[in-house]
Amino acid sequence: xxxxxxxxxxxxxxxxxxxxxxxxxxxxxxxxxxxxxxxxxxxxxxxxxxxxxxxxxxxxxxxxxxxxxxxxxxxxxxxxxxxxxxxxxxxxxxxxxxxxxxxxxxxxxxxxxxxxxxxxxxxxxxxxxxxxxxxxxxxxxxxxxxxxxxxxxxxxxxxxxxxxxxxxxxxxxxxxxxxxxxxxxxxxxxxxxxxxxxxxxxxxx
Amino acid sequence: xxxxxxxxxxxxxxxxxxxxxxxxxxxxxxxxxxxxxxxxxxxxxxxxxxxxxxxxxxxxxxxxxxxxxxxxxxxxxxxxxxxxxxxxxxxxxxxxxxxxxxxxxxxxxxxxxxxxxxxxxxxxxxxxxxxxxxxxxxxxxxxxxxxxxxxxxxxxxxxxxxxxxxxxxxxxxxxxxxxxxxxxxxxxxxxxxxxxxxxxxxxxxxxxxxxxxxxxxxxxxxxxxxx
Numbered sequence: 185x186x187x188x189x190x191x192x193x194x195x196x197x198x199x200x201x202x203x204x205x206x207x208x209x210x211x212x213x214x215x216x217x218x219x220x221x222x223x224x225x226x227x228x229x230x231x232x233x234x235x236x237x238x239x240x241x242x243x244x245x246x247x248x249x250x251x252x253x254x255x256x257x258x259x260x261x262x263x264x265x266x267x268x269x270x271x272x273x274x275x276x277x278x279x280x281x282x283x284x285x286x287x288x289x290x291x292x293x294x295x296x297x298x299x300x301x302x303x304x305x306x307x308x309x310x311x312x313x314x315x316x317x318x319x320x321x322x323x324x325x326x327x328x329x330x331x332x333x334x335x336x337x338x339x340x341x342x343x344x345x346x347x348x349x350x351x352x353x354x355x356x357x358x359x360x361x362x363x364x365x366x367x368x369x370x371x372x373x374x375x376x377x378x379x380x381x382x383x384x385x386x387x388x389x
Numbered sequence: 390x391x392x393x394x395x396x397x398x399x400x401x402x403x404x405x406x407x408x409x410x411x412x413x414x415x416x417x418x419x420x421x422x423x424x425x426x427x428x429x430x431x432x433x434x435x436x437x438x439x440x441x442x443x444x445x446x447x448x449x450x451x452x453x454x455x456x457x458x459x460x461x462x463x464x465x466x467x468x469x470x471x472x473x474x475x476x477x478x479x480x481x482x483x484x485x486x487x488x489x490x491x492x493x494x495x496x497x498x499x500x501x502x503x504x505x506x507x508x509x510x511x512x513x514x515x516x517x518x519x520x521x522x523x524x525x526x527x528x529x530x531x532x533x534x535x536x537x538x539x540x541x542x543x544x545x546x547x548x549x550x551x552x553x554x555x556x557x558x559x560x561x562x563x564x565x566x567x568x569x570x571x572x573x574x575x576x577x578x579x580x581x582x583x584x585x586x587x588x589x590x591x592x593x594x595x596x597x598x599x600x601x602x603x604x605x606x607x608x609x610x611x612x613x614x615x616x
Contacts, residue, residue, distance in 0.1 A: 270474035
């Protein structure tokens with residue numbers, strides 16, 4: 185059982201307050217949507233949760249069976265999909281998947297890579313350079329990389345951006361699957377997307 | 390979850406192989422370093438003319454060219470990650486120590502390749518005495534290692550700044566000033582026919598510098614990379 189505990193989390197950029205006193209506890213099987221107007225700090229909160237930015241106040245704790253996870257374990261157990269997260273344009277999709285698996289300490293087979301590419305709708309395009317991909321295909325590849333780890337914590341920022349109808353269906357299926365076996369945090373303003381989460385945290389309040 | 394047995398060195402090698410593959414497909418840093426190195430070497434050799442140049446002057450010219458050629462390209466390994474927006478994906482997936490080692494070895498490869506091309510051209514264009522090339526090659530190896538040891542961490546710091554190119558040279562020069570002095574002195578002695586004993590103090594200084602810089606970089610890189 186994994187847990188994500190957020191206590192009194194706040195972030196300031198100089199004198200400007202982005203958000204303050206954010207608190208929630210999530211366990212495996214929980215999902216939460218972070219909503220709020222543009223500039224309310226949804227992406228910043230995700231970055232703080234992922235330790236990519238320091239909080240101005242409060243704490244974030246990742247736990248497994250009550251024991252605090254170290255940085256390496258958090259890295260191995262968490263995945264992010266977001267518009268600002270880029271894959272390597274000069275590598276093929278397969279090379280990106282092998283690279284991210286290797287640096288994460290995972291061993292992947294060609295079969296697993298084909299399964300992932302098929303799952304996100306990129307079958308037959310794995311050997312193409314990512315720079316030749318459309319923005320929707322790049323978004324699909326981000327899902328393939330995120331699912332490589334079979335994460336216990338899945339962070340999604342604008343999960344359906346750039347995706348067509350089939351892509352949106354794929355996202356819904358991924359969320360449906362991981363809602364049961366992982367902790368999902370979704371940052372979005374799309375009603376269709378935040379409706380997929382079991383709880384909502386508004387940053388505009 | 391799939392197997393998680395990949396060793397630290399496997400992760401570092403993956404970072405290195407990825408950078409090498411991307412570089413071979415774009416050739417940005419390689420072309421920048423080589424163009425700078427070759428053009429400045431040709432320009433300097435035409436200006437100074439061949440023959441009768443003091444070994445001290447030749448050594449200084451050689452290491453100034455090497456230093457600024459390195460400045461032109463070595464920061465690229467981190468700047469590319471920031472400019473293409475891939476650094477976040479790398480930070481969220483990779484062990485910072487593996488990233489440092491992979492990128493350090495990549496910079497070593499890049500600068501080693503440049504040294505392998507520039508050094509023979511240097512002897513041809515400047516008519517520098519080449520009888521004692523094995524000792525000169527040893528100094529060169531130490532110099533390439535020292536340059537990479539001293540600048541890879543600076544490259545990581547600079548990649549997060551706005552004026553990346555200029556800042557890299559400005560921050561690297563003070564760090565590299567003393568080893569640059571040792572390298573010029575050791576190369577002067579190598580070109581003049583001095584043996585290893587004649588340059589022992591410079592060599593000890595360079596080895597110590599490399600050890601200190603690599604140790605400091607390993608200790609500080611995580612803070613810089615995750616900041």
